Amino acid sequence: MTTALSTWMAEEDRFLLPTYEKFPFVLERGEGSYVWDDAGARYLDFYGGHAVAILGHSPARVAAAVADQAKRLMFYSNLAYSKVRAEAARALIELNGQAGAQVFFCNSGAEANxxxxxIARTATGRPGIVATEGSFHGRTAGALAATGAAKYRKGVRGLAADTTHMPFGDIDAAKSAITDQTAGVILEPIQSVAGVLEAPYGYLRELDALCRARGALLIVDEVQTGLGRLGARSAAELYGIRPQLSAFAKGLASGIPCGAVLVSADIASKVKPGGLGSTFGGGPVACAAALATLEEISSRKLWENAAAMEALIRGTFTFPAIREIRGKGLLLGLVLDKPSKPVRDGILSRGVLVGGADDPNVIRLLPPLTITADEVAVLREALRASL
Ligand SMILES: Cc1ncc(COP(=O)(O)O)c(C=O)c1O
Structure with missing residues (x-):
């Protein structure tokens, strides 16, 4: 099944820094929920290329939009107006149901955060950011300072002193942590990398109200949870909250690097020219990919399939070794009664890809929103045999 001696594995190990624990194969192509390695073996991808393949691999509509845009105008900076940039921003605003909001495009999840x-600091004139313990927000300095999971900050000094952390899901802790010096409170609606942790019911709403009462802005990191993955158009819709700032990346452009901040109308009016910038953010190829991706998600209402597949998984993954299924839609954590790594290896040997998490007992599922009931059945069988 795998190509352990593939030349390209050795070549990559030779020429690239050894920063990732890798799957033992060289991928050559992908289509729908599947990817193929250079020996022709096929894998069903419940890891979704790290939540990026939101429409499946190399979706035809996005590939065509990218090719078409690349031939017409591959790049011009944000100094020139662009039809496709305007359309992509409008599509993101519409999917999130936030009329009057505005968008800033960048290139990644870390940059979006x-x-x-x-923006929160500029708009409020306050210095502080409150983040949550166990969170992951990216690896650039500010995003890393906000990241609560200590292992990602290990060995890094000099991170922003005005960023503090509070326990996730604890509204009393939030009441102590958020002060009149807090510009923004940043959190993942569901802590994904940590192990798909959900806050107690009502927490996000109470936090939203608390932020408003204290004049701090609510920043939701929707890099993994957004764009329909939770079985709703947005975390805002699912949890009944009104974040002033939402960060997106991952599946936004189906794999072409693209990040975005969605800014509510009242805060957008406080952003002035020169405050933010990015050479590549909002580039025409990325925006063509984002527009095609967003149109596909919206026109097919793919959040509905995410919700249906969640129900199927919850109803059929009833093995005793699964203690709990956490998460919503197609961001799910199967909590095992033992370490997940040997089970994940067993699943891989049966031709299915799944993810791990900071919690060693968790198998994380982040498949395309287009996944089918038959494909869920294939995962179920691989899981059953591996448990
Ligand atoms: C919730 C969350 N925020 C931010 C990031 C960082 O995104 P990127 O790797 O595109 O910078 C990630 C990446 O996994 C993430 O899961």
Whole structure:
């Protein structure tokens, strides 16, 4: 099944820094929920290329939009107006149901969070950011400072002193942590990398109200949870909250690097020219990919399939070794009664890809929103055999 001796594995190990624990194969192509390695073996991808393949791999509509845009105008900076940039921004605003909001495009999830925190500080004139313990927000300085999971900050000094952390899901802790010096409170609606942790019911709403009462802005990191993955158009819709700032990346452009901050109308009016910038953010190829991706998600209402597949998984993954299924839609954590790594390896040996998490007992599922009932059945069988 795998190509352990593939030349390209050795070549990559030779020429690239050894920063990732890798799957043992060289991928050559992908289509729908599947990817193929250079020996021709096929894998069903419940890891979704790290939550990026939101429409499946190399979706035809996005590939065509990218090719078409690349031939017409591959790049021009934000100094020139662009039809496709305007359309992509409008599509993101519409999917999130936030009329009057405005968008800042960048290139990644870390950058989206950096810019969201920057906007919060500028708009409020306050210095502080409150983040949550166990969170992951990216690896650039500000995003890393906000990241609560200590292992990602290990060995890094000099991170922003005005960023503090509070326990996730604890509204009393939030009441102590958020002060008149807090510009913004940043959190993942569901802590994904940590192990798909959900806050107690009502927490996000109470936090939203608390932020408003204290004049701090609510920043939701929707990098993994957004764009329909939770079985709703947005975390705002699912949890009944009104964040002033939402950060997106991952599946936004189906794999072409693209991040975005969605800024509510009242805060957008406080952003002035020169405050933010990015050479590549909002580039025409990325925006063509984002527009095609967003149109596909919206026109097919893919959040509905995410909700249906969640129900199927919850109803059929009833093995005793699964203690709990956490999460919503197609961001799910299967909590095992033992370490997940050997089970994940067993699943991989049966041709299915799944993810791990900071919690060693968790198998994380982040498949395309287009996944089918038959494909869920294939995962179920691989899981059953591996448990
Ligand atoms: C919730 C969350 N925020 C931010 C990021 C960082 O995104 P990027 O790797 O695109 O910078 C990630 C990446 O996994 C993430 O899961």
């Amino acid at each position: 950096e810019n969201a925190m920057r």
